[in-house]
Amino acid sequence: MRVKMAPQGPEVSRLVYGVWRMQEDAQGTDPQRVLGKVQACLDLGITTFDHADIYGGYRCEELFGAALRTNPGLRQRLELVTKCGIMLTHPARPQNWIKHYDYSRQHLIGSVEQSLRNLATDYIDVLLLHRPSPLLDPAEAAEALRLLVEQGKVRHVGVSNFTPAQFDMLASYLPTPIVTNQVELHPLRPEPFLDGTLDHCLRQRILPMGWSPLAGGRLMTGHGEAEGRTREVLHGLGHKYGVAPETIVYAWLLRHPSRILPVLGTNQPERIASAARALSLSLDTQDWFAVWRAATGTEVP
Amino acid sequence: MRVKMAPQGPEVSRLVYGVWRMQEDAQGTDPQRVLGKVQACLDLGITTFDHADIYGGYRCEELFGAALRTNPGLRQRLELVTKCGIMLTHPARPQNWIKHYDYSRQHLIGSVEQSLRNLATDYIDVLLLHRPSPLLDPAEAAEALRLLVEQGKVRHVGVSNFTPAQFDMLASYLPTPIVTNQVELHPLRPEPFLDGTLDHCLRQRILPMGWSPLAGGRLMTGHGEAEGRTREVLHGLGHKYGVAPETIVYAWLLRHPSRILPVLGTNQPERIASAARALSLSLDTQDWFAVWRAATGTEVP
Amino acid sequence: MRVKMAPQGPEVSRLVYGVWRMQEDAQGTDPQRVLGKVQACLDLGITTFDHADIYGGYRCEELFGAALRTNPGLRQRLELVTKCGIMLTHPARPQNWIKHYDYSRQHLIGSVEQSLRNLATDYIDVLLLHRPSPLLDPAEAAEALRLLVEQGKVRHVGVSNFTPAQFDMLASYLPTPIVTNQVELHPLRPEPFLDGTLDHCLRQRILPMGWSPLAGGRLMTGHGEAEGRTREVLHGLGHKYGVAPETIVYAWLLRHPSRILPVLGTNQPERIASAARALSLSLDTQDWFAVWRAATGTEVP
Numbered sequence: 001m002r003v004k005m006a007p008q009g010p011e012v013s014r015l016v017y018g019v020w021r022m023q024e025d026a027q028g029t030d031p032q033r034v035l036g037k038v039q040a041c042l043d044l045g046i047t048t049f050d051h052a053d054i055y056g057g058y059r060c061e062e063l064f065g066a067a068l069r070t071n072p073g074l075r076q077r078l079e080l081v082t083k084c085g086i087m088l089t090h091p092a093r094p095q096n097w098i099k100h101y102d103y104s105r106q107h108l109i110g111s112v113e114q115s116l117r118n119l120a121t122d123y124i125d126v127l128l129l130h131r132p133s134p135l136l137d138p139a140e141a142a143e144a145l146r147l148l149v150e151q152g153k154v155r156h157v158g159v160s161n162f163t164p165a166q167f168d169m170l171a172s173y174l175p176t177p178i179v180t181n182q183v184e185l186h187p188l189r190p191e192p193f194l195d196g197t198l199d200h201c202l203r204q205r206i207l208p209m210g211w212s213p214l215a216g217g218r219l220m221t222g223h224g225e226a227e228g229r230t231r232e233v234l235h236g237l238g239h240k241y242g243v244a245p246e247t248i249v250y251a252w253l254l255r256h257p258s259r260i261l262p263v264l265g266t267n268q269p270e271r272i273a274s275a276a277r278a279l280s281l282s283l284d285t286q287d288w289f290a291v292w293r294a295a296t297g298t299e300v301p
Numbered sequence: 302m303r304v305k306m307a308p309q310g311p312e313v314s315r316l317v318y319g320v321w322r323m324q325e326d327a328q329g330t331d332p333q334r335v336l337g338k339v340q341a342c343l344d345l346g347i348t349t350f351d352h353a354d355i356y357g358g359y360r361c362e363e364l365f366g367a368a369l370r371t372n373p374g375l376r377q378r379l380e381l382v383t384k385c386g387i388m389l390t391h392p393a394r395p396q397n398w399i400k401h402y403d404y405s406r407q408h409l410i411g412s413v414e415q416s417l418r419n420l421a422t423d424y425i426d427v428l429l430l431h432r433p434s435p436l437l438d439p440a441e442a443a444e445a446l447r448l449l450v451e452q453g454k455v456r457h458v459g460v461s462n463f464t465p466a467q468f469d470m471l472a473s474y475l476p477t478p479i480v481t482n483q484v485e486l487h488p489l490r491p492e493p494f495l496d497g498t499l500d501h502c503l504r505q506r507i508l509p510m511g512w513s514p515l516a517g518g519r520l521m522t523g524h525g526e527a528e529g530r531t532r533e534v535l536h537g538l539g540h541k542y543g544v545a546p547e548t549i550v551y552a553w554l555l556r557h558p559s560r561i562l563p564v565l566g567t568n569q570p571e572r573i574a575s576a577a578r579a580l581s582l583s584l585d586t587q588d589w590f591a592v593w594r595a596a597t598g599t600e601v602p
Numbered sequence: 603m604r605v606k607m608a609p610q611g612p613e614v615s616r617l618v619y620g621v622w623r624m625q626e627d628a629q630g631t632d633p634q635r636v637l638g639k640v641q642a643c644l645d646l647g648i649t650t651f652d653h654a655d656i657y658g659g660y661r662c663e664e665l666f667g668a669a670l671r672t673n674p675g676l677r678q679r680l681e682l683v684t685k686c687g688i689m690l691t692h693p694a695r696p697q698n699w700i701k702h703y704d705y706s707r708q709h710l711i712g713s714v715e716q717s718l719r720n721l722a723t724d725y726i727d728v729l730l731l732h733r734p735s736p737l738l739d740p741a742e743a744a745e746a747l748r749l750l751v752e753q754g755k756v757r758h759v760g761v762s763n764f765t766p767a768q769f770d771m772l773a774s775y776l777p778t779p780i781v782t783n784q785v786e787l788h789p790l791r792p793e794p795f796l797d798g799t800l801d802h803c804l805r806q807r808i809l810p811m812g813w814s815p816l817a818g819g820r821l822m823t824g825h826g827e828a829e830g831r832t833r834e835v836l837h838g839l840g841h842k843y844g845v846a847p848e849t850i851v852y853a854w855l856l857r858h859p860s861r862i863l864p865v866l867g868t869n870q871p872e873r874i875a876s877a878a879r880a881l882s883l884s885l886d887t888q889d890w891f892a893v894w895r896a897a898t899g900t901e902v903p
Contacts, residue, residue, distance in 0.1 A: 099901045100891035131903060134795040135890055137859035138804055161903075164466065165766065165798030169805040193435040196466030202439055203470045257438035288436055289401035299400045301432060301462075465767065494736040497767030503740055504771040558739035589737055590702035600701045602733060602763075 001045060001279055003259060006206040009156055009179035010125050012048040012079050014254070015275055016209060017041045018263040019049060019064055023056035025267040034067035035074075040269040042077065044276040050182075050209070050263045051119070052083035052130055053111055058092040061118035068120045075121055081209075082119070083130040083160060084111035101133035108144040112153055127154040128182055132166040142173035149176055158182065160209075164200035178206070185210030185260055187230055187252060187295035188218060198258045213253055213262040213275075214246060229294040237287055243277055250278035252291050302346060302580055304560060307507040310480035311426050311457055313349040313380050315555070316576055317510060318342045319564040320350060320365055324357035326568040335368035336375075341570040343378065345577040351483075351510070351564050352420070353384035353431055354412055359393040362419035369421045376422055382510075383420070384431040384461060385412035402434035409445040413454055428455040429483055433467040443474035450477055459483065461510075465501035479507070486511030486561055488531055488553060488596035489519060499559045514554055514563040514576075515547060530595040538588055544578055551579035553592050603647060603881055605861060608808040611758055611781035612727050614650040614681050616856070617877055618811060619643045620865040621651060621666055625658035627869040636669035637676075642871040644679065646878040652784075652811070652865050653721070654685035654732055655713055660694040663720035670722045677723055683811075684721070685732040685762060686713035703735035710746040714755055729756040730784055734768040744775035751778055760784065762811075766802035780808070787812030787855060787862055789832055789897035790820060800860045815855055815864040815877075816848060831896040839889055845879055852880035854893050 001014040017037075027033050041047070051061050061082065068074055085103050087096045116122060127148070129141070148154040157174065159167055160182040171178050181201060183192055185208065192198050192208075201208045214220055218227055219234070234245035241248065253260045264275050293299050302315040318338075328334050342348070352362050362383065369375055386404050388397045417423060428449070430442070449455040458475065460468060461483040472479050482502060484493055486509065493499050493509075502509045515521055519528055520535070535546035542549065554561045565576050594600050603616040619639070629635050643649070653663050663684065670676055687705050689698045718724060729750070731743070750756040759776065761769060762784040773780050783803060785794055787810065794800050794810075803810045816822055820829055821836070836847035843850065855862045866877050895901050 096888070098888050098891050098895060100888055101902065102887060104887075132796075133902075134792070134894065135858065135887065139859070163796075163798065163801075165801045169801035172805045190435070194433075194464075196464065199464075199466045199470035203473045256436065257440070285403060285405075285436065286397070286399050286401055289399050292435065293399060300402065300434075491736070495734075495765075497765065500765075500767045500771035504774045557737065558741070586704060586706075586737065587698070587700050587702055590700050593736065594700060601703065601735075 002047075003207060003261075005126070005156070005261070006177060006179035006204075008177050009206065010079055012261065013046045014261060014279060015044075015046045015250070016048045016050050016081070016261050016263045017046050017272065018211070018265045019051055019060045020055040021265050021267060022060045022063060027267075029063045031067040031070045034064060035071060037267070037269060037272075038067065038074070038078075040272055044273060045279075046272070046276065047077060048079040048081065048125075048261075050081045051115070052086075053115055054086050054088055054130075057090055058088075061115055065118045065120035079125040080119060080121060081126040081128060081158075082115045082124055083128040084108060084115070085130045085133065101131060101135065103129060103133055103136045103141040105140050105144040108141060109148065112148055116153060123152055124154045126156045126158050126179060128158045128160045128180070129162075129170075131161045132159075132163065136170070138170050138173040141170070142175070146175050164196050167200065178204075180206055180209050180261075182209035182211055182263070184212050185253060185262070186213050186215045186219060186249065187291050188215045188226055190292070190296050193256075198256070201258050207259045207261050210253055210260045210262045213264065214249055219249060220246060226295055226297060229297070230291060233290050233294040237283075237290070240287075241281055243281060244274045246271070247274050247277045247281065248283070248291070250275045251281045251283045252288060254278055255283045255288055303348075304508060304562075306427070306457070306562070307478060307480035307505075309478050310507065311380055313562065314347045315562060315580060316345075316347045316551070317349045317351050317382070317562050317564045318347050318573070319512070319566045320352055320361045321356040322566050322568060323361045323364060328568075330364045332368040332371045335365060336372060338568065338570060338573075339368065339375065339379075341573055345574060346580075347573070347577065348378060349380040349382065349562075351382045352416070353387075354416055355384075355387050355389055355431075358391055359389075362416055366419045366421035380426040381420060381422060382427040382429060382459075383416045383425055384429040385409060385416070386431045386434065402432060402436065404430060404434055404437045404442040406441050406445040409442060410449065413449055417454060424453055425455045427457045427459050427480060429459045429461045429481070430463075430471075432462045433460070433464065437471070439471050439474040442471070443476070447476050465497050468501065479505075481507055481510050481562075483510035483512055483564070485513050486554060486563070487514050487516040487520060488550065488592050489516045489527055491593065491597050494557075499557070502559050508560045508562050511554055511561045511563045514565065515550055520550060521547060527596055527598060530598070531592060534591050534595040538584075538591070541588075542582055544582060545575045547572070548575050548578045548582065549584070549592070551576045552582045552584045553589060555579055556584045556589055604649075605809060605863075607728070607758070607863070608779060608781035608806075610779050611808065612681055614863065615648045616863060616881060617646075617648045617852070618650045618652050618683070618863050618865045619648050619874065620813070620867045621653055621662045622657040623867050623869060624662045624665060629869075631665045633669040633672045636666060637673060639869065639871065639874075640669065640676070640680075642874055646875060647881075648874070648878065649679060650681040650683065650727075650863075652683045653717070654688075655717055656685075656688050656690055656732075659692055663717055667720045667722035681727040682721060682723060683728040683730060683760075684717045684726055685730040686710060686717070687732045687735065703733060703737065705731060705735055705738045705743040707742050707746040710743060711750065714750055718755060725754055726756045728758045728760050728781060730760045730762045730782070731764075731772075733763045734761075734765065738772070740772050740775040743772070744777070748777050766798050769802065780806075782808055782811050782863075784811035784813055784865070786814050787864070788815050788817045788821060789851065789854060789893050790817045790828055792894070792898050795858070800858070803860050809861045809863050812855055812862045812864045815866065816851055821851060822848060828897055828899060831899070832893060835892050835896040839885075839892070842889075843883055845883060846876045848873070849876050849879045849883065850885070850893070852877045853883045853885045854890060856880055857885045857890055
């Protein structure tokens with residue numbers, strides 16, 4: 001199942017595979033293992049892969065790129081999303097003595113060029129500014145992004161974790177439209193459903209990407225009251241629809257009218273399949289609200 | 302006193318009579334009693350009546366309609382506002398097992414057609430979406446609303462309890478403008494005066510409707526500190542202007558530049574008259590701020 | 603260093619001198635002392651002076667005007683900003699029995715005419731509405747402002763302490779653009795950097811003015827944990843860059859891409875010079891975030 005991310009955006013798959021935990025894979029990170037997961041995704045219609053320069057301590061892009069190099073025809077069957085702008089204090093970046101952001105022209109261009117080398121590709125489908133910075137200079141960032149798009153190194157520009165105000169501000173400086181906002185979206189975080197974040201995406205006719213669809217695992221294993229209540233409902237609905245509880249979570253996200261693109265973080269092919277099952281499941285409206293009530297702890301007003 | 306609700310909106314009366322407590326009327330709900338209250342409103346220039354499908358356990362519209370049937374000429378002298386979208390768990394709706402919202406095409410059209418039958422009329426002047434839903438599909442709702450307007454069943458579309466972000470999002474899908482936002486407005490709830498809700502109405506050139514102008518009675522009988530402080534000021538101003546304290550509350554709302562349309566909820570004709578007295582009373586600016594200070598507990602910054 | 607406040611706004615100096623503490627000057631307020639401070643500013647390229655009708659208990663404008671009268675050629679070398687709308691309870695305004703706001707046509711016009719007399723000038727460069735009022739009638743205020751601009755008494759209109767929603771609402775009624783929003787800006791108040799206030803200025807292409815750049819002295823002498831942490835970093839950076847810690851604060855504000863115009867409040871010429879030194883200092887990005895982290899108490903996400 002393929003969708004347009006934005007009126008002038010790329011075609012992507014409805015589910016996105018995120019590599020941010022690739023280094024934690026108990027079965028390793030050699031090209032064959034990575035290719036196996038990529039192929040498992042492709043077999044399920046998942047063609048869009050979500051990266052960031054910093055994932056895996058600045059290593060994940062490169063591991064993915066090494067796999068792509070072994071199968072050069074693969075690149076054209078995929079869409080690659082990556083991110084830039086977060087400056088970690090990390091051995092790989094000894095010049096960073098404090099965590100900060102950098103959206104200077106020099107850093108943006110250098111970061112994209114490094115990502116291209118890492119990913120063994122000559123273009124990024126969607127480049128995301130990873131987090132809003134209180135020091136983002138929109139004119140300077142826009143000029144660098146314009147150049148990267150003009151050179152074909154970046155096909156589309158998006159943002160991540162931006163408020164609508166930050167989005168609109170940056171958009172007013174960019175010559176091309178912002179094609180997505182990737183935010184944390186799951187039942188235990190109802191705020192974006194109410195505070196204007198998803199309304200803003202709907203108004204802009206762009207599809208939000210949703211990170212941590214299972215709340216980083218909390219939904220399945222967390223010990224809090226909200227986790228417990230929600231899990232109970234998810235189990236009941238899993239039983240009703242004949243699927244795993246986590247499939248219900250993906251179905252819950254997919255049911256939202258903003259057409260959320262959930263980003264899966266698992267390293268287990270069977271759990272990728274479990275997510276993909278949600279694509280053919282249409283959750284009943286009252287069931288949707290049952291998850292909402294369990295997660296928020298109250299019925300709607 | 303009549304006003305335009307929006308540049309392309311209906312003419313309405315400055316005060317609106319709300320029927321949501323009609324079933325609690327100690328003197329009953331037979332057509333003669335209802336007609337008596339309608340006539341009391343008309344005599345005071347109040348021609349706009351505020352309904353919802355759910356009021357009185359899905360019964361109020363019907364009781365009002367029964368009264369209209371006894372006097373068929375009355376309809377054209379009134380403006381009828383009604384609402385849809387809240388799905389209560391109630392014996393009258395056994396299919397609802399959890400409180401939720403429904404703005405699907407099927408439900409919107411069915412709900413309006415039921416309201417038309419209940420109210421014994423062939424058009425609704427203003428249909429409001431009763432509450433924002435985290436699951437509202439704006440494209441689907443807009444299509445249903447477009448159809449209802451085209452068929453003449455609904456003359457104007459509005460919303461209730463929407464944030465500016467939710468309003469703007471929906472508006473971007475509708476072919477006709479949203480003509481009002483009905484929100485809870487009274488001195489004990491200063492938020493909408495500061496958080497952009499009323500600024501948004503002013504910017505859109507639409508008049509807000511204000512529900513619970515007396516804070517559901519709390520202003521007159523509540524035991525909290527804010528209630529006590531505010532009541533003391535209202536009594537003092539009532540004495541100064543020679544009116545009842547509740548008349549001061551209506552005058553306070555009417556004084557706001559957004560031209561709030563307060564929705565009265567009383568079943569007692571003498572209290573409708575008490576509200577109407579506010580139409581000829583212009584509250585002094587410092588008196589307005591005295592109510593504000595008492596209600597918020599601090600002077601302005 | 604001169605900048606345009608807005609595309610259709612006035613040219614102003616990058617640092618603004620604020621007179622609100624003029625009456626506290628231990629060396630007095632006679633015209634010679636005032637002229638001395640004005641000359642100290644001009645020598646440093648500071649040509650813009652920030653007033654308000656209420657400063658010094660409604661006295662500061664007049665003291666400044668008395669100084670201007672002794673040197674009539676001076677006026678054309680300065681830009682004068684003043685404000686209106688706050689109604690204090692003060693012996694000079696016995697009719698005010700409660701602190702409130704007044705943006706009625708009559709008050710706006712009367713307030714500006716009084717400011718012109720006080721300041722011994724026939725025009726205000728920028729008139730600011732001092733605070734948003736829950737009772738501001740934008741149509742009435744806009745009409746009065748239009749008249750004042752047409753008569754040449756006010757050259758540009760701005761606001762102070764407005765939210766973006768309040769700004770946009772008022773702007774939609776004004777025939778001329780709002781050229782600035784003066785808000786409280788310093789490291790101990792990170793909200794405007796995140797909540798859309800500065801994003802809104804960037805989007806409108808207007809420069810924000812920043813009041814209390816040293817947090818009213820708290821940054822230099824406050825006893826809280828955030829103050830202590832921040833002061834330590836400021837001292838370290840002062841040492842690194844060879845300037846006073848307060849120069850680092852001004853450099854921190856000047857480094858922001860919204861091109862904040864800090865409003866200095868000191869009466870000591872040597873501290874005006876200390877601020878002006880920031881104009882030639884470019885703070886390193888990581889140093890900027892070190893101040894941010896100390897002030898907020900956490901690293902960025």
